[in-house]
Amino acid sequence: MRIASLILLIMACASCSVEAPPGLEVQLDPIAERYVRLALALGEHDEDYVDAYFGPADWREQAKEEALGLSAIIAAADQLVAELEALDPAGAERHVALRHNYLLSHTSSMAAIGRMRSGASLSFDQESKALYGFVAPSFPREHYERAQQKLNALLPGEGPLHERYQAFRQQLKIPEDKVKAVVRKGLEACRERTGQHMTMAEGENFSLEFVSDQPWSAYNWYLGNGQGLIQINLGRPKYLGTSIGLGCHEGYPGHHLFSTMLDTEYRQRRGWVEFSVLPLFSPQGIIFEGSGNLASLVAFPGDERTAFLRDVIAPIAGLEDVDFDAAAAVREAVKGLRYAGIEAARHYLDGDWSKEQTTEWLTTYALVGPESIDAWFGFTARYRAYRINYTLGEDLVTAFVRARNPDADPEGDWQALAELLSLPPTPALFADDR
Numbered sequence: 001m002r003i004a005s006l007i008l009l010i011m012a013c014a015s016c017s018v019e020a021p022p023g024l025e026v027q028l029d030p031i032a033e034r035y036v037r038l039a040l041a042l043g044e045h046d047e048d049y050v051d052a053y054f055g056p057a058d059w060r061e062q063a064k065e066e067a068l069g070l071s072a073i074i075a076a077a078d079q080l081v082a083e084l085e086a087l088d089p090a091g092a093e094r095h096v097a098l099r100h101n102y103l104l105s106h107t108s109s110m111a112a113i114g115r116m117r118s119g120a121s122l123s124f125d126q127e128s129k130a131l132y133g134f135v136a137p138s139f140p141r142e143h144y145e146r147a148q149q150k151l152n153a154l155l156p157g158e159g160p161l162h163e164r165y166q167a168f169r170q171q172l173k174i175p176e177d178k179v180k181a182v183v184r185k186g187l188e189a190c191r192e193r194t195g196q197h198m199t200m201a202e203g204e205n206f207s208l209e210f211v212s213d214q215p216w217s218a219y220n221w222y223l224g225n226g227q228g229l230i231q232i233n234l235g236r237p238k239y240l241g242t243s244i245g246l247g248c249h250e251g252y253p254g255h256h257l258f259s260t261m262l263d264t265e266y267r268q269r270r271g272w273v274e275f276s277v278l279p280l281f282s283p284q285g286i287i288f289e290g291s292g293n294l295a296s297l298v299a300f301p302g303d304e305r306t307a308f309l310r311d312v313i314a315p316i317a318g319l320e321d322v323d324f325d326a327a328a329a330v331r332e333a334v335k336g337l338r339y340a341g342i343e344a345a346r347h348y349l350d351g352d353w354s355k356e357q358t359t360e361w362l363t364t365y366a367l368v369g370p371e372s373i374d375a376w377f378g379f380t381a382r383y384r385a386y387r388i389n390y391t392l393g394e395d396l397v398t399a400f401v402r403a404r405n406p407d408a409d410p411e412g413d414w415q416a417l418a419e420l421l422s423l424p425p426t427p428a429l430f431a432d433d434r
């Protein structure tokens with residue numbers, strides 16, 4: 001008996017010694033499952049955290065039953081971070097190395113959320129770094145005053161610049177009874193153009209709903225297996241550019257397409273279970289929102305945007321009298337003010353500015369109209385530093401696209417956008433010079 005055991009032991013050891021150690025991808029599999037289960041556990045404490053889950057149904061049931069406390073979630077997330085840091089991604093295949101970074105950045109972000117929900121107080125910049133991996137640049141008032149000079153020249157007249165801007169914007173506002181038709185047409189056009197340049201998963205689809213009383217203007221809910229729900233908030237004003245702005249951002253080649261690509265390639269084909277959950281407050285947020293913002297620029301580059309709005313959308317909206325060249329010039333001039341909203345959120349949430357001071361800044365430099373001020377505060381209170389993901393995300397994603405083709409305009413660059421959307425969305429993408 002003893003001898004037989006010894007022989008078996010020797011045989012087992014002999015076979016051990018010739019087998020290669022498990023590769024990084026295999027080592028990550030059990031960590032990925034623990035990450036998903038922890039995300040579901042954290043979702044029990046924060047109703048916004050799990051934006052979508054389409055993995056095994058019993059994992060969610062177990063998370064509910066187990067009702068893990070925040071301190072246990074933080075400890076488990078810290079443990080995952082330590083285990084991931086002990087693994088070396090050097091030499092791994094590109095997607096696997098990015099997977100490692102994805103899991104590391106997402107578990108680290110999860111631990112930070114757990115601490116915030118337990119009462120930890122982070123500054124705006126600390127929060128954006130901990131949750132999304134980046135800090136947005138900060139500019140003084142003079143930066144915005146300089147940026148406004150161009151706009152001032154485009155909108156001559158009496159009264160403060162923000163009032164002239166709001167008056168100009170009114171001519172671009174879609175009448176309420178036309179919003180649904182305009183949104184449908186925009187989504188249809190974004191989907192059609194995307195289909196001409198990118199491969200869409202078979203059977204992918206979305207449904208469209210019109211809602212009100214929400215802190216956002218539109219939302220894409222990914223449901224798994226290529227299916228999605230896009231909600232449009234009719235309670236927020238919609239302008240001509242909204243048609244393709246929202247259509248491409250929420251739909252194609254924005255959130256719906258991106259979610260579908262990740263689901264198809266990573267969860268379904270490679271069996272990477274971490275792609276069965278989409279945590280809202282996480283590093284992928286900056287790539288989702290950044291690529292969402294870039295989406296309409298790729299689908300409608302340069303003059304194509306103006307031509308489409310003039311020839312297709314304006315007749316549906318009954319806004320044929322708009323001066324489209326002036327609208328395009330104003331839109332370009334406003335770009336210099338892009339970070340003004342983030343500056344306001346930073347100072348307001350850090351307690352440096354009162355609501356009145358913040359409102360004054362928003363009105364003057366971010367050009368937020370009076371009908372949108374309450375919504376701005378509602379969104380900022382609920383999503384906080386998530387706000388950086390749109391503007392800074394667009395800049396990061398645009399830099400990624402530009403690096404692929406330094407001589408080309410990132411607008412209209414379908415190939416580089418397709419490459420970005422085919423990779424695990426993680427901060428290492430922006431440190432990756434391949």
Ligand SMILES: [Zn+2]
Nearest residue numbers: 249288289292
């Ligand atoms: Zn978005």
